[in-house]
Amino acid sequence: MKQIVTGGQMKFLDDYTIRKIGIPSLVLMERAALSVYQALLEEKFPLKKVLVLCGTGNNGGDGVAVARMLHVTGVSADICILGKKDHYTEEMRKQVNIAENYHISFVKNAVPAEYTTIVDAVFGVGLSREVDGIYRDTIEALNRSEARIMAVDIPSGISADTGKVLGCAVKADVTVTFAYEKAGLLFYPGASYAGKVRTADIGIYKLPRNDFELSVLRCEEKDLYRIPERKPDGNKGTYGKIFLAAGSRDISGAAYLSACAALRTGAGMIKVHTREENRQVLTTMLPEAMYSFYDDEEIKKEQIQEGLTWADVIGVGPGLGTGQQAEDILYTILAEGGKPLLIDADGLNLLAGRMEVLTQYPAPILITPHLGEFSRISGVSVKEWKEAPLYLTRRFAQKYHLTVVCKDSRTVISDGSEEIFINTSGNSGMATAGSGDVLFGILMGLLAQGLTAKEAAPLGVYFHGMAGDLAASQKGEYSMIAGDMITQTTEILKKRGTVL
Numbered sequence: 001m002k003q004i005v006t007g008g009q010m011k012f013l014d015d016y017t018i019r020k021i022g023i024p025s026l027v028l029m030e031r032a033a034l035s036v037y038q039a040l041l042e043e044k045f046p047l048k049k050v051l052v053l054c055g056t057g058n059n060g061g062d063g064v065a066v067a068r069m070l071h072v073t074g075v076s077a078d079i080c081i082l083g084k085k086d087h088y089t090e091e092m093r094k095q096v097n098i099a100e101n102y103h104i105s106f107v108k109n110a111v112p113a114e115y116t117t118i119v120d121a122v123f124g125v126g127l128s129r130e131v132d133g134i135y136r137d138t139i140e141a142l143n144r145s146e147a148r149i150m151a152v153d154i155p156s157g158i159s160a161d162t163g164k165v166l167g168c169a170v171k172a173d174v175t176v177t178f179a180y181e182k183a184g185l186l187f188y189p190g191a192s193y194a195g196k197v198r199t200a201d202i203g204i205y206k207l208p209r210n211d212f213e214l215s216v217l218r219c220e221e222k223d224l225y226r227i228p229e230r231k232p233d234g235n236k237g238t239y240g241k242i243f244l245a246a247g248s249r250d251i252s253g254a255a256y257l258s259a260c261a262a263l264r265t266g267a268g269m270i271k272v273h274t275r276e277e278n279r280q281v282l283t284t285m286l287p288e289a290m291y292s293f294y295d296d297e298e299i300k301k302e303q304i305q306e307g308l309t310w311a312d313v314i315g316v317g318p319g320l321g322t323g324q325q326a327e328d329i330l331y332t333i334l335a336e337g338g339k340p341l342l343i344d345a346d347g348l349n350l351l352a353g354r355m356e357v358l359t360q361y362p363a364p365i366l367i368t369p370h371l372g373e374f375s376r377i378s379g380v381s382v383k384e385w386k387e388a389p390l391y392l393t394r395r396f397a398q399k400y401h402l403t404v405v406c407k408d409s410r411t412v413i414s415d416g417s418e419e420i421f422i423n424t425s426g427n428s429g430m431a432t433a434g435s436g437d438v439l440f441g442i443l444m445g446l447l448a449q450g451l452t453a454k455e456a457a458p459l460g461v462y463f464h465g466m467a468g469d470l471a472a473s474q475k476g477e478y479s480m481i482a483g484d485m486i487t488q489t490t491e492i493l494k495k496r497g498t499v500l
């Protein structure tokens with residue numbers, strides 16, 4: 001797991017390192033600047049003529065120090081400072097003073113088009129309002145230039161918390177961020193403004209994870225070891241039994257994809273409860289699953305009860321429909337399930353406006369809404385969510401006592417606790433029909449093998465994104481389809497235990 005920070009947390013850590021640990025601010029700044037200087041060389045930036053664009057805060061201070069490092073190695077670097085002298089921070093004032101002693105050239109009205117490389121040190125985590133005026137004009141000119149752009153800490157104009165563009169923002173080729181990745185570098189559009197992100201250790205105190213009031217995390221490949229190990233003496237029962245209510249009249253794809261993904265992820269057994277019309281297609285396509293079918297008659301509660309008693313994990317929703325039968329099935333499960341429960345798609349649509357029923361359920365619940373569904377069940381608009389994704393996802397999980405996987409290009413996962421996850425795997429090819437059903441299946445499979453909802457959710461989402469990335473590498477983002485992601489789960493599971 002990788003620790004991510006918000007802008008506020010980074011400021012706290014800077015401050016803690018300086019005041020409590022005692023590392024002087026200028027020492028951190030020197031290391032920050034050195035890491036940017038090294039990245040310019042390693043990333044082979046064209047250093048024929050460099051412009052370092054600085055603000056008046058400490059991000060600007062970093063920039064002035066980078067210009068000095070370039071200057072002393074014989075690179076022609078101009079410094080252009082936006083903002084008034086009396087706004088300089090103490091560190092910025094010192095850096096400017098040093099640069100003046102070195103006779104580095106300061107330019108007033110830089111023309112970005114004249115430079116081969118531009119270092120963006122206008123705003124870092126201190127950006128506090130919309131960018132306008134001279135800042136906006138300069139950033140727009142910079143984005144129009146042919147120069148390669150290196151952002152210091154975060155592209156100026158990007159919110160470190162949400163990745164939002166505040167007015168306008170620098171489009172960087174590479175961003176060197178200090179100590180921790182900022183949430184705004186992971187969320188879109190920030191992620192696409194940042195280009196390649198390099199994280200540099202500059203000596204900031206590494207606060208233990210538990211000491212963060214809110215710990216923002218992301219999974220990485222080595223977390224695959226968290227997928228439960230296969231036991232040599234295991235049997236079908238060892239790996240869990242799933243009861244899945246999915247599919248509706250002549251809608252079988254979602255049931256197939258989620259059941260198949262659950263088995264491919266390693267679940268021991270799955271019983272699919274679906275409409276009679278799906279019998280032939282499902283039993284032909286997935287004979288490995290067990291089935292119980294229902295028709296036009298009233299829902300046979302005993303049939304469902306039998307499945308619920310037998311199962312370790314329950315899933316409901318994919319392709320279920322929102323008619324009376326679907327509703328009866330869902331409410332029977334809610335009343336009598338009593339086992340870890342996953343709800344997706346139509347299951348969630350049926351719950352809109354009645355979410356509080358979930359707080360009565362006696363076992364853990366995991367739901368996987370996309371943003372539209374989240375909006376319907378929470379009353380939070382998509383626009384509002386984008387303003388505060390971490391806070392709103394967590395608040396919702398707390399309110400209904402469940403684990404929520406809020407699906408977007410950067411899925412956010414929260415169980416309401418102090419640990420919240422942002423997922424970074426995956427690609428636009430996964431925006432294809434059935435992709436969510438595959439995720440649902442993977443999550444059912446992980447829960448069936450004994451992970452808790454909190455453990456399974458971030459890992460399953462990451463795993464699903466990896467499967468999507470592998471599928472894209474083989475079929476391309478245009479052509480990949482949901483079934484390709486199931487195929488790739490096999491490859492990923494083969495890696496489990498081999499990736500360190």
Ligand SMILES: NC(=O)C1=CN([C@@H]2O[C@H](COP(=O)(O)OP(=O)(O)OC[C@H]3O[C@@H](n4cnc5c(N)ncnc54)[C@H](O)[C@@H]3O)[C@@H](O)[C@H]2O)[C@@H](O)CC1
Nearest residue numbers: 014025028029057058059123124125126127128129130153
């Ligand atoms: N000693 C430290 O605290 C360290 C700070 N570092 C750097 O310092 C940065 C944070 O520095 P600061 O907290 O000084 O903040 P910034 O340098 O990010 O920006 C703050 C300045 O910009 C102004 N500002 C904010 N939004 C504006 C807008 N829209 N239009 C015009 N002006 C605006 C503020 O009033 C303030 O003067 C980090 O991102 C990092 O690059 C690093 O050098 C590491 C050490």
Ligand SMILES: [K+]
Nearest residue numbers: 120123154156
């Ligand atoms: K910057």
